[in-house]
Amino acid sequence: MAALQTRFFWTSSLVKHSSRTTQRTSLHCRNSLVPHSSWILHNRPLCLSSGHKTQETQPQEAERPAKKLFRELVSEHRAAIAQCITLVESTHRAKQAQARELLAEILAYLRKKTTENHGIPPSFRIGLTGPPGAGKSTFIEAFGKQLTEAGHKVAVLAVDPSSSYSGGSLLGDKTRMPELTRDMRAYIRASPTSGSLGGVARNTNDAIVVCEGAGFDIILVETVGVGQSEYAVADMVDMLLLLVPPAGGDELQGIKRGIVEKVDLILVTKADGELKIPSRRVKTEYTSALKLMRKRSAVWSPKVMQVSAVTKTGLTEAWDAMSEYRNIMVKYDLLLPKRSKQHRIWMWNHIRDNIMDIFRCHPDIGPELPRMEAEVDQGRITSGMAADILLGRFRARMSWHDNDL
Ligand SMILES: Nc1nc2c(ncn2[C@@H]2O[C@H](COP(=O)(O)OP(=O)(O)OP(=O)(O)O)[C@@H](O)[C@H]2O)c(=O)[nH]1
Ligand SMILES: [Mg+2]
Secondary structure, three states: OOOOOOOOOOOOOOOOOOOOEEOOOOOOOOOOOHHHHHHHHHOOOEOOOOOOEOOEEOOOOOOOHHHHHHHHHHOOOHHHHHHHHHHHHOOOHHHHHHHHHHHHHHHHHHHHHHHHOOOOOOOEEEEEEOOOOOOHHHHHHHHHHHHHHOOOOEEEEEEOOOHHHHOOHHHHHHHHOHHHHHOOOEEEEEOOOOOOHHHHHHHHHHHHHHHHHOOOOEEEEEEOOOOOHHHHHHOOOOEEEEEEOOOOOHHHHOOOHHHHHHOOEEEEOOOOHHHHHHHHHHHHHHHHHHHHOOOOOOOOOOEEEEOEOOOOEOHHHHHHHHHHHHHHHHHOOOHHHHHHHHHHHHHHHHHHHHHHHHHHHOOOOHHHHHHHHHHHHOOOOOHHHHHHHHHHHHHHHHHHHHHHO
């Protein structure tokens, strides 16, 4: 298995946050992100539903838990990884301030490492998507184990917006990765989620940064290929893998064409026993399908390969293809621009999500929404007119805020 060099990467610095920390005193909106959003708009917390300014407190200089956590994380204290990820996932305002401080420290640390290593990122981020039951977790278990045995440090992060409804299927995934769970060179995080894709994605992006800070050189992000989560993952990783099971008919049709257009490598799973022949057939089908698609990159053509996590066949070849992809991306200076573009996409995604929440929770808007939607449904008013009315009210309220501040 080709050894992967240690890489460093550059990422834009965080905007310095205010020295004041804040605490939420009331929460009128359904979504806990709303007070955070009002911070973005007004640079001080304000509950839009009540107009009450929230209480502000001075940070406790003596504690500085973020600095302590950061030191422990980069010293590779295992317990610090989980603590850091829990912190960046927190929706508690005081904790969010600590999380910003922590992430700023990690990003500065990673920038320094990047500079020292000629601008090459320290980790390789690989996304794995595919239909439920495709064999993603089993593949990660076998593949991850092979990587740790070759000296890599492997972090596995799970993105599953459906887990809050299904009771957390990914939490069960840890039991599908028993060896990797016990491996001290691996870290598996199966985060229970808020149910909103924006929240999931934000947490996962920040968790990736934490894992990089902790020295993991390979970060595997698993997502179930349902809903929008696989598209979200495509914008978080350096390379996207699609895992498809060797079953025909309906299951294959369940894989969206859109995601096939985005993948860099397709792995047909379960290429063993009776499934070996169907697996070869599926490989041929995907190879033909890819040929018909528009070429996305001048330097990389997606490949289709067969793997079996049970017999451990094809794993080395799959890793060689991944390494080849990464080397090409580095060689043509495409990796950092890809990450920069992703960071920008996520910044705007978060802003969009938060502003939508502020809008929906606005006291002049929220109660009106069902009626307006009904009017639009019944054709009494056009969608454009309805939007103009609601946005007009929203803008009026916003300018009232500006005068008030
Ligand atoms: N024969 C064979 N079976 C496999 C292989 N990999 C996975 N399986 C089986 O396929 C089933 C699903 O595997 P998982 O790894 O849980 O699939 P997944 O894609 O992670 O599933 P979700 O997380 O639920 O989307 C399990 O019963 C596995 O034992 C393989 O290489 N060969
Ligand atoms: Mg799984």
